[in-house]
Amino acid sequence: MLTDALTYSFNKISLIANYTDLILKLLLLYAAFLIIYYYHYDQLKYIPGPWWARFTHLPYVFQRILGENDRYSSKLHKKYGSIVRVGPNEISLSNTRDLKIILSSYKYPKSKSYTHAEPRQSNIFTTRSEDFNRMRRRQVGPAFTKVGLDSVEDLVLQVGIKSLQKKINLEIDKGNGCYTMNYYKTFQNLTSDVVAELAFGRSFNAIEKDGFRVVDWVHSSILTSSLKAIFPFLKYFPFVLRKLEKDKLNLIFYTFNAIEKRKKLLETGQYKTDQIDILHMYMTATNPDGNKLSYYEIISEIIFMLIAGIDTTSVSMTWLFHIYSVYPNVYKKVVDEINLHFPDKNYMITYKDAQDKLEYFVATVYECLRLKPPVNGVLARDSSSEGVQLSNAYIPKNVELLLYTEGAHRNENLWQNPEHFIPERFMGEGKKYIKELFAFSSGVRICPGRNLALMEIFTVMPNILRDYNFKPLPNSRYSPTNLDPSRDYEPYLLRDKTFLTRIPINQGEECVTMVSHKN
Numbered sequence: 152m153l154t155d156a157l158t159y160s161f162n163k164i165s166l167i168a169n170y171t172d173l174i175l176k177l178l179l180l181y182a183a184f185l186i187i188y189y190y191h192y193d194q195l196k197y198i199p200g201p202w203w204a205r206f207t208h209l210p211y212v213f214q215r216i217l218g219e220n221d222r223y224s225s226k227l228h229k230k231y232g233s234i235v236r237v238g239p240n241e242i243s244l245s246n247t248r249d250l251k252i253i254l255s256s257y258k259y260p261k262s263k264s265y266t267h268a269e270p271r272q273s274n275i276f277t278t279r280s281e282d283f284n285r286m287r288r289r290q291v292g293p294a295f296t297k298v299g300l301d302s303v304e305d306l307v308l309q310v311g312i313k314s315l316q317k318k319i320n321l322e323i324d325k326g327n328g329c330y331t332m333n334y335y336k337t338f339q340n341l342t343s344d345v346v347a348e349l350a351f352g353r354s355f356n357a358i359e360k361d362g363f364r365v366v367d368w369v370h371s372s373i374l375t376s377s378l379k380a381i382f383p384f385l386k387y388f389p390f391v392l393r394k395l396e397k398d399k400l401n402l403i404f405y406t407f408n409a410i411e412k413r414k415k416l417l418e419t420g421q422y423k424t425d426q427i428d429i430l431h432m433y434m435t436a437t438n439p440d441g442n443k444l445s446y447y448e449i450i451s452e453i454i455f456m457l458i459a460g461i462d463t464t465s466v467s468m469t470w471l472f473h474i475y476s477v478y479p480n481v482y483k484k485v486v487d488e489i490n491l492h493f494p495d496k497n498y499m500i501t502y503k504d505a506q507d508k509l510e511y512f513v514a515t516v517y518e519c520l521r522l523k524p525p526v527n528g529v530l531a532r533d534s535s536s537e538g539v540q541l542s543n544a545y546i547p548k549n550v551e552l553l554l555y556t557e558g559a560h561r562n563e564n565l566w567q568n569p570e571h572f573i574p575e576r577f578m579g580e581g582k583k584y585i586k587e588l589f590a591f592s593s594g595v596r597i598c599p600g601r602n603l604a605l606m607e608i609f610t611v612m613p614n615i616l617r618d619y620n621f622k623p624l625p626n627s628r629y630s631p632t633n634l635d636p637s638r639d640y641e642p643y644l645l646r647d648k649t650f651l652t653r654i655p656i657n658q659g660e661e662c663v664t665m666v667s668h669k670n
């Protein structure tokens with residue numbers, strides 16, 4: 152009996168040993184194959200980068216999931232230079248000239264990760280097709296031209312700065328002369344109202360109501376799209392994202408209703424056609440087959456406009472506001488300039504006024520877009536079926552190129568003391584450097600909404616800075632004297648994470664200011 156048991160155990164152990172031996176041998180064989188492959192056939196072996204990048208992109212993807220893409224890419228580029236391998240088939244680029252080469256033509260299409268993020272239907276943003284993108288840009292283009300924007304400026308002022316002023320006045324009265332305002336949330340509500348007005352034909356009234364459920368649905372859509380772009384397999388497991396998908400469905404129904412409403416206005420001749428807004432352009436456009444856009448097509452475009460237009464612009468304003476709080480000299484100069492040109496508090500400063508008269512203020516906006524580009528870590532392109540010659544390396548065909556725009560914004564050949572906040576770089580002759588920025592991307596897929604975003608920023612900021620006093624909370628950890636060694640001893644800036652846009656981590660507590668009337 153004992154002998155049988157021993158023999159049985161011995162046989163089991165030797166079987167396991169045999170299997171382990173086999174697995175080890177297979178692993179060794181695989182390792183040998185990888186080494187031979189990467190030494191002899193790997194086309195990217197000349198590109199510098201961490202050792203793991205030859206075998207996997209997981210450490211890089213992991214940092215993206217954590218929202219740490221910027222800091223991580225910065226470290227890699229500091230160590231390895233402007234072209235860094237971050238995966239077997241992925242390269243990160245940070246050189247201004249290289250970024251321009253890639254972005255200048257349709258030859259290097261958006262990478263496949265964009266299509267994983269798309270809803271049911273391709274849209275202006277997710278498409279990899281040149282023809283499709285050109286078509287959509289043509290169809291919606293008039294809404295973003297000067298004529299289009301002029302036609303909606305009154306509306307933008309109404310739902311933007313005017314309703315913000317109303318809200319602030321009300322809250323100051325309620326608070327006996329002082330309103331503790333979360334500016335991150337406030338700007339987000341404001342940009343939601345503006346984009347909703349142009350894309351749905353009605354404001355969400357988020358400023359008045361301190362938020363609106365549709366804005367939460369938009370955020371769920373952003374999260375779903377980002378997760379699907381990073382983990383494409385998630386589309387086969389919809390239950391994992393059930394709550395987020397439900398929000399997305401709500402958003403789709405909401406958009407559907409907005410289209411129906413506009414359709415009725417158009418059919419009954421009640422729509423003011425002198426107003427060229429985003430919804431109008433898509434509803435009246437035709438595809439090359441002569442047919443109007445389907446409901447699915449319009450919904451896909453409109454939802455993307457919300458995604459593209461809300462957080463991008465509000466995050467830009469948040470950073471600008473924060474920068475003013477830690478650079479009081481800059482803040483004072485901006486306010487002095489505004490008071491000099493527009494002393495009358497009853498006068499509403501317009502987009503054109505700001506462009507024509509507020510050179511220093513405008514320069515602070517661009518310097519902020521340089522230092523803290525609001526959209527980061529998502530510009531991914533394909534090296535095409537031919538490959539591409541970059542400044543100091545040839546990249547073979549079908550490699551994913553990750554464009555690290557913040558790195559280009561810190562290129563010391565172009566920007567002296569890149570960590571310092573120096574608006575003067577964009578003044579006078581320096582205006583020509585605006586085109587070296589990638590905050591709105593560059594080239595053929597440049598952001599078509601950039602002038603709308605600037606219209607919002609250029610009307611909201613000067614008017615509120617002229618009319619109110621803003622003071623940081625007394626216990627704020629961000630101040631002109633709290634200096635960050637990693638920023639060349641410039642003031643600490645809000646800690647952020649990048650998920651499509653660069654969001655301050657502790658916006659609830661840290662993006663807070665005390666507002667009061669100016670005497």
Ligand code: HEM
Pocket residue numbers: 275276277284288346456457459460461463464467525526529530531589590591592595596597598599600601603604605
């Ligand atoms: C300060 C605010 C904004 C910033 C920083 C910004 C930035 C960007 C960037 C970097 C891209 C390129 C993304 C890529 O290639 O992966 C982009 C594309 C786009 N943006 Fe904006 N954006 C802003 C506001 C807006 C607004 C207000 C709208 C419209 C309501 C808008 C609509 C779009 C569209 C439709 C695209 C896709 C263009 C294409 O692929 O052809 N953006 N934006």
